[in-house]
Amino acid sequence: MKNTNSNTKFILLHPYIQKQGTSNRLWLLAFISFFTLAFLATLIYTRDTTSSTITTASSTTLSTFTNTPLPSSVINTLLHYASKSNDTYHMLHSDLKTISDVLRKCPSPCNFLIFGLTPETLLWKALNYNGRTVFIDENRYYAAYFEEKHPEIDAYDVQYTTKRSEMKELIASAKEQVGNECRPVQNLLFSECKLGLNDLPNHVYEVDWDVILVDGPRGDWPDAPGRMSPIFTAGVLARSKKGGNPKTHVFVHDFSGKVEKVCGNEFLCKENLVETTHSLGHYVLEKMDESSVKYCKNHNHSSGSASSS
Known part of the structure; x- marks a missing residue:
């Protein structure tokens, strides 16, 4: 086995x-x-x-x-079509160009404050497209409608307490209070001056405005608010700047009107008037010391009209 x-x-x-x-x-x-x-x-x-x-x-x-910056061809086109508007209250081409030229030379970004929503509203926003543009209007419903229709527009409403027929009394009151509530250099947010606008959004008082345009409210009848308050407020904002460019360009539209000329002489001052046409006054104001108690260097205020050229 x-x-x-x-x-x-x-x-x-x-x-x-x-x-x-x-x-x-x-x-x-x-x-x-x-x-x-x-x-x-x-x-x-x-x-x-x-x-x-x-x-x-x-x-x-x-x-x-x-x-x-916007190309010159674009600016010229915008100005051309804006001046061809059929609206009764639109600006002349020469006035549009004057403001446009200042905006073009403005340091970037440019701070542009406008009193009044007008036919030129979209134009101002476009010309200052790389800057800050704020609109103030007396009609709260129109301001809300305009913002809804054009979301890029920054608009606020303000309630005016003045009357065109009270212009002389309001100017006299401001001059009496020039060392107190109506000082030329102050934060109007805390002011009780009758001509000062103290109910604008807080940030409006904090911005150093380079250009201010007074093109509202309307003042075609005695009880209309008139432009006394915007002109006075523009003068205080320009003189109260904390930084940026020490100079502020202030434009007053409808310059042939009595309120516009008289208040311009009183609160923006003749020595600061650098250019005028029938419908536009152009002032250049410099910031002032906090202790200042004069609106103008030449204190001989006049109720007469500014010269035209």
């Missing part, structure tokens, strides 16, 4: 060999883990770098776009 057990072989695995296999697997796992982590780190870094580059490029492009 053949012994079947004679060819039987026993394979014995040494513990060292088992340990060596385990070690190799661990090294392989570590190798794969290292390269996985390296890949993820590279991916995250690349994404962050790309994102940062895009953000920087976008910011640079936006900054360049914001600080680039």
Whole structure:
């Protein structure tokens, strides 16, 4: 009988060999883990770098776009079509160009305050497209309607307490209070001066306005508010600037009107009148010291009209 057990072989695995296999697997796992982590780190870094580059490029492009002035051809086109308006109260081309020229030379960004929502409202916003433009109007419903129709417009309403027929009394009261409530340099938010507007949004008193246009409210009848308060307020805001350009350009539209000329002489001052036409007065005021108690250097106020050229 053949012994079947004679060819039987026993394979014995040494513990060292088992340990060596385990070690190799661990090294392989570590190798794969290292390269996985390296890949993820590279991916995250690349994404962050790309994102940062895009953000920087976008910011640079936006900054360049914001600080680039409107081309002359665009400005001239806007002025041309604005002056062709069929609205009875629209400005003449020569007056539009005078204000436009000042806006073009204004430091960027330019702060432009306008009393009155007029046919030129969208034009002023466009010409000062890289600056701050704020409108003040006496009609709260029209201001709300205009903002709803044109969300880019920043308009606020104000309640005037003056009457055109009371102009002389209001001027006399302001001159009597020139050292107190009606000071030429002050924060009108805390003033009780009858001619000062103290119920505008707080930030209006904090901005250093470079250009102010008085083109409202209307004053065609005795009980109309007239433009006494906006002219007085413009003078105080210009003289009370804290920083920025020390000079402020103040324009008064409908300059042939008695209220516009008289209040302009009293509170914006003849020595500051640099240019006039039949319908536009252009003043340049400088900021003054807080202790000032005179609106004008030449204190001989006159109720007469300014000269026209």
